[in-house]
Amino acid sequence: MKNLLVIQSGGPTAVINSSLAGVIKGGFDNGEKVGKIFGGLFGIEGVTEEKIVSLEKFREEGMLDLLRQTPSSYLGSCRKKLPKLEEDREFYERIFEVFKKYDIGYFFCIGGNDSMDTVDKMSRYAELVGSDVRVIGIPKTIDNDLALTDHTPGYGSSAKFVANSMRQLKKDTEVYGMPSVIVLEAMGRNAGWLTAAAALANDESTRAADIVCLPEVDFEMDAFLARVERVSREQETVMIAVSEGIHDKNGTYVMEGVSGVPKENDRFGHAALGGVGQLVRNCISNGLGLKVRSIELSTLQRCWASGASLCDVNEAFEAGYAGVGYGCEGMTGVVPGFRRVSDKPYKIEIIPYDVKQIANVEKKIPTEMIAEDGFGVTDKFLKYAMPLIEGEPQLKYKNGQLQFAPKVW
């Protein structure tokens, strides 16, 4: 009988705590193999500082339900890139010392691309030193850019927020019966999955996304403006979604290339973006003389649990739960991922993937899901993404406000 430790890592999502709830429930349900359930605060950095808390309070009635609907990382997070094994062995020794102290036999890291690198390195270190700690990654990212898995928990809820924003903004935009343009800026540096979700807003009665600009397609301002102009001649409102990461054919982000703003970097070395919607807005306004409003969804798109996708909430939970099962079966260095069995009815199965094949790989939108002219998506994308935003969870509100799980430490 060994104890379980779970951390959360990278950027938050609306359902990362549903995966946490799945891990905790998995621990409770595997009582013959799993002893106490611990959480590590602020990711792997918190583990080195022994910021370990008991999660036993989640045995209380209703607590896991509240956790499932609490947005963002309940345990806190960090963005630490782990050192290479050969460069800083002490770092790993320190972590495994903490594991020993708390008698940890199962370690779970809920995170995205960079966090899977953490899982990869730690499982390799465990193998190297002959430790029997099971190291398992639980996938999450609003970007949907993890390799192998059909899609990633976190994506569906953010995609739903983007799509429903487009739909409701469309209604807002058309009221005066005057020509106007909306530019909605969505997150996603290199993979345009979230921006593409804007196209889900279209249905028989509402055309809420006219132009979608993905980072998978080289952006040319002239071609873009020509397209906007063409659409604006055909209809009163033009609804545009742009990815924060659109770039020209040399790979220069539109934001960097045009504005000359100093290039800030986040701690992983990714260029810090944002504001491209405003820039595109100005180009349309100056170039075409149209009335344009730009809207940046900003961090709301990753924390809007009050509009989460039920499919996403449930799958996030199941992924966490399945991960504990893998650990109990003795697996390590694996990640529960989704294999799609059918589109209609939508059906997936959860299977273990090798973390080595996921860490540090970015999955972009494949060509067959992108419209030939580069300004939209194909039916193949819609068929793929639509089930992921399906369903509305029953949420607990009090005084009109979404309720969160209380801190248990």
Next chain:
Amino acid sequence: MKNLLVIQSGGPTAVINSSLAGVIKGGFDNGEKVGKIFGGLFGIEGVTEEKIVSLEKFREEGMLDLLRQTPSSYLGSCRKKLPKLEEDREFYERIFEVFKKYDIGYFFCIGGNDSMDTVDKMSRYAELVGSDVRVIGIPKTIDNDLALTDHTPGYGSSAKFVANSMRQLKKDTEVYGMPSVIVLEAMGRNAGWLTAAAALANDESTRAADIVCLPEVDFEMDAFLARVERVSREQETVMIAVSEGIHDKNGTYVMEGVSGVPKENDRFGHAALGGVGQLVRNCISNGLGLKVRSIELSTLQRCWASGASLCDVNEAFEAGYAGVGYGCEGMTGVVPGFRRVSDKPYKIEIIPYDVKQIANVEKKIPTEMIAEDGFGVTDKFLKYAMPLIEGEPQLKYKNGQLQFAPKVW
């Protein structure tokens, strides 16, 4: 037996169509006095152009339910300021000609401050020429700045979006355990009701609004920065809500005074604001060296029907419904408003107010609802506003997307 004509005017809200549904239902239910139900497209301007459509299709099962949950102005809107009676009598003659042609006996305008001016002028014209057309205003505004009525339909849902945004952003902001500041910019030029709603996000377990800057209080950047600095010394995250309309003691909008951007005006002569959040963000970042993110809710805050307040949706409907009752009783130049009977349990009654006392009057937050230091609200405000965001409507979704009433013309 006379026909009914309804228009929508001014800026859209999440529940203005619920009021429209109330008017339509009121018309259906008063079949002994009301004949056909017509809608005028694009406000009063559309009436002069005879853009009149039949709304009889709303007799079909489920149609009014869809209308209740459709954000923004279903019939379209305009921002026309009506000429004075003595200046352009022809304008009014034209409208009453259209009324005659469609045998209109009941005219409803769903709108805010400026729209109540329309109702006032039209009812005075009707009196002047001895017309028996009943002219009735149905209140709506996210700004909550209408006089006499306890509050205004539209406010509760926008307030709920602001409060729930603050709450979820708070969760997002605290994940890294590092000092950071959020500046959320809310709408409301002269009245800070919507910005004040950020304070509703606070409860026993979550402190989601630390500083609230209202246009009712003269803004001084130095005092503000000192306050931010003080809070940032006491806690890791600082959550700030600012109104787009904050101004210095001379009445100069912070946005105008500091940035020197050219002063655009909308068609009512209000200065076009926006972007003050970004400006405040820069001042905090440069002045205090803190990590700050600014978020502008923009038009999402007035069209987010997928997170509407049930109280607001219902009251908006009831106001529309009551208005038709007033018309059938022979009243004109009136507006159904809310009189609060008790806070706990929350209870209101709907009574007719004289539109003359509402038109062109702006109700600001009274002093007793504003914290003495000017950076927050009092319990009196919380007690007032909390019931207004209460309850979550059962909404119809399809494929993960909020469904809208289809166009019937």
